[in-house]
Amino acid sequence: MNTNHRKKNNKGGSNTALAAVAFQDHMMRNLSLSDPLKKKQIHHGVPKKQLKEVKSVVDSGMRQEGAKTKGASSGAEAKEYVLDQKPQPMTLAQRLGLVEVPDQPLSDLDWRDAKNKSNRRDDSDLPCVICKEEFGLQQQVLLSCSHVFHRNCLQAFERFTGKKTCPMCRKEQYQTRVIHEGAKLHRVKCATRIQACWRGYVVHSWYRKLRQTVPPKDPRLRKKFYEEKLQMITERLLRSFDTKVDAFLAEMDRSITASRDVFKNLEASTLRTITPEEWDGIQLKAVERGKTECPICIMPLHSQDSAQGDAQTPRRTVLLSCTHVFHRVCLEAFEELALAQTKVCPVCRAGYQKRTL
Structure with missing residues (x-):
């Protein structure tokens, strides 16, 4: 009896000690505490960050244009990617079931289902819930709860609230993924507006040319149409007619002056x-x-x-x-x-x- 009782006490004590160690390890990981007995590795080499090439500070303009064209070309083939870091391996307490296991990263199929839910609600076509502006070409973030926001707006909301909760459904510890549905819809809207403006310009030009060539059926408008036509013809004739009235009058003045001078000379020569x-x-x-x-x-x-004979x-x-x-x-x-x-x-x-x- 004593032996069995000792075995049971030893087993219960070992379980308690294991649980205590598991809790301690879990708390140290959550608090990001390092093991004081573990030696730190000293790297005597040059850090890799310092080995990067130093870029020129002078802006020549060519690099930005190349970057813009590269971004424009890659915008049509932009890929989606997850913003969350890879989860840390489970602690001993989580493996023993003493602490709730965090959600595992969603697969591509799960992200596709979440995006389909958002597209069925036309969330990307609506303004952002936080800033009330269209997504445009800014970065768009899809949450694991199928709600979409601007990436900057979501980060600002997280800093303001101090916790990670969805602004719509209040779900905690969500996962984020960058998508480009809003940018695609924005490009389609821009192309549609450009086409509408161009078609409107073409139709307006055609109609204006039609109004200038074909007279209307209404008598008053018909009369006004022919009056404008006649006025256009007369203005065209006047523009093509170079009268030069000023030059003609100047020539007349010169002729009159010359005639007066001639008569003055005649009078002077005959009277003196x-x-x-x-x-x-x-x-x-x-x-x-x-x-x-x-x-x-x-x-x-x-x-x-000799008109009269011999008389000369x-x-x-x-x-x-x-x-x-x-x-x-x-x-x-x-x-x-x-x-x-x-x-x-x-x-x-x-x-x-x-x-x-």
Whole structure:
């Protein structure tokens, strides 16, 4: 009897000691306490982080453009990935059933079911519950409870509350996975808006061209249509017609000024009395010119005319103030036939005073 009782006491004590050790190990792991008896490994080599290549601080612009194109090309083929770290191996207390075992990581099939539930509710098409904005191209997080949020919004919510609970269903210790359903729907919406704007522009241009070419059936609109057409035609004619009114008026002013100058010279030459000394100078110039024929009749200035038998009478010559010489008879006939009231020389068209030689 004593031996059996001792065996039972020894067995109960061993179980209690095992449970105590298991609890102690579990608490140390939760509190991240290290074993003081375990020696730390000393690494004398250079850390791997320091072996990385140092990138240039100067921004040339080429690297960012390459990064943008790379991100744009990889955006269509973006892969989903889990954000949670791998769970630590179970402690002795969890293996003995003394502590509740944490949830195991979800498989790809479980994540697919959770995403299908979210898609059936159109969660990715709705705004984020936390910030009330569309997901757009920002990172989107799917929880194991099938609710979706912005990654930044969820992290800010966790920091604010100090615990890991879903903002929708209050589930604790959820798992997170990055998905891209919101980005896909955002691209589809953008493409739809661009196509709608382009089609609207095409239809509007076609309709405006139709209104410009085909007259409407309503009488008032038809009248207005033809009035606009006539106005367009007249404006086009005016634009193609280069009148140059200013240049025409300037030319008229110049002509009038020139005519006034000519009449002033004529009046000055006819009204002023020429002195005998000036007549001598004019006659000298006429002699120097050496003209021996009358410019009107083309006959010699000093020839004789036998008009009355044997009697010979010389033709008289006239000297003009412009130094030209004519037969007196020819000049008088020219003055009678001239239509202008002002006397002008038949050769130089200048006003003159005459003197018989």
